[in-house]
Amino acid sequence: MSYQNGMAAPRAIEDDSDVEEEALVADYREQVQYEGGMEELDQATLAQQADEIQSRLVQAAQPLDFQATLETKFQSYDNYCALFHYILNSDGPVDLEPPSYYWAWDVIDEFIYQFNTFSSYRARIARQANNEEEAQILRDNPNTWGCYSVLNVLYSLIQKSQILEQLTAMRRNEDPMAVAGPYGAKNLYRMLGYFSIIGLLRVHCLLGDFSLALKTLDDIELNKKAMFARVMAAHFTTYYYVGFSYMMMRRYADAIRMFSHILVYVSRTKNFQKNTQYDSISKKNDQMLALIAICVAFHPTRLDDTIHTALREKYGDQLLKLQRGGPESLPIFEELFRHACPKFISPVPPDFDRPEANIDPIDHHLSVFMEEVKTNMWSPTLKSYLRLYTTMDLKKLAGFLDVKPEELRSWLLVNKQRTKQLRWTDNGLLEGELVNISDLDYALQGDIIHISEAKMGRKLVDWYLRNLSRTYA
């Protein structure tokens, strides 16, 4: 039969996400094994590596020591500036091959990580005001690791490589090379440009600009064929920041979808992940579970079995309290948010002369987030009562709940308004359709509440298929 030969494969992958995932898992396994071999090779050749620029490329992807001094951090910044200047502003594209497939991701990742930690460190020095020597150095060099220069590098790499044009062409099934230009045709630029887009997602998120963060990914299709999916850390990071941004935009269903996707993927690949890589992933894994707990509290939904089990193991008690709502749930929301949020930074240098004026950006974003938590905290209680009746008198219910009727009217309005949520369908991540996400609906006629509950038919086929595939796997 003709459809069994290689020709049909690409389409099948597009159509069936399970198959697609499987192919990717297999691909990843291959990659990990392959990489093992590569490393020995790398080290063997590295020693003889006479070419200075090649070693600078490798150097740029190396993590900075955790205990690095301020001087080293400044030095590292200068190194990046020199390297990017060389790559971006030489006479025409430089003739270099990236040392490895992950190199471009590692460089951008490390670059932003150092920007992030430097900004946090600078803010801490200003707040604590007990290290006058370092404060003075930082005060004298406000532009080192400055926000504008970091953004400038990322945007320049994106522009030089024409990566957005290339991605648009790819989406239209056209040849990306036709629009790549002299720079974008080269691997080095294409990869740096691509991962700079993910880098921007992250920087915008760190600065608290969640909608711009999602907008940045307009040209990247989030599916398993995406380029980032071939680099595990990039795949992981992308979904974390996209999910987090969705959560901050109150799009909990979309956030859960993002976190679930990546967590299921990680659980399927963890058996052949190398230990060092797995350590950092495992921490982010926990953070995403915490974020799922928060989102589920806002938007109760059925989770994938694997995730549900992991969530109950890791955050069982907390989840229970979140789902119960009320003032007792507030500290739990705070705790999980602090544990799982990105290390937010402020884009401008702190005020070294007034230590007390420098509020930690995490506190700021948390306090804004908590407003919405407080607004919604009575919804679980309310819903648990409404489920018991088909009609109910508002004053009577207010009596049960021990609140004033006026208060209960507000709760009813809030809960009703929040059941409408924007949900992604296709196109850009910011787009979506307004859908009703609750199985509980009600309307008021004066003081009479008419309640209707959508009956959930059992999802037998879904259950059957899921378990069947588990038996196979």
Next chain:
Amino acid sequence: MNGEDPQERPEQIRNIINGLERYNPQAADVLEAYLQQQCEEKFCDCNANRALLKLYQLNPDRIKDEVITNILVKAMTQFPSPQFDLSLHLLSPSQSNPGPNSTSDLTEAVSKLRVLNAQLEGAQYARFWVTLDSDDIYADLTTDIAGFEEMIRLRIAHLVSQAYREVQTSVLEGWLGLDSEDEVKKFVIETCGWRVGEDGLVQIPKNPDNEAKKAEIREDVSVDMFGRVIKRAWEDSA
């Protein structure tokens, strides 16, 4: 109503917020003028206004206090929505959280507006109008926004219509911030096009949201879902 990407947005603004121009400190002047236009012409472009806040975030020397508060008030009129919060996230932490020793005018204004916004988000409409009346600072903060009270009132009426089939005039009086039941009747009949029954209950026409229809969610089963199983069976037997 689209407060995120309105139709009124001119070409020039579109180019700024979708390109690198959004980082040019000079673009702030254009965006400020555009905000002024929004305030006068009663529409809202939160996306463009956030681009302006972003410029302030990166260039604190350009900050104009009244622009920030106007953006927040405009975002507030979009309730219930994350717009106000998304703007707050772009302010510097010290501007939106009053510190122990530092209370600038801006910090105070922002914290006042946060109170107001929390009441709208929490559907405590009666309390909102009382708060608005309680302090002259609110009149100052909302003075640039043409038709502020009217916009809020219409929005509340719309939200009520999504939850209520009939509602007492006395309740609406508080929620709409009106002074008498007669004013309420006048507002709901003339502005909303609703009817007032003989029993004094305001009757709201049916709409998809205030019906609360029963529904059953069934599982959609398609052949495609079995694709993988069938493929396996095929491969195993082959």
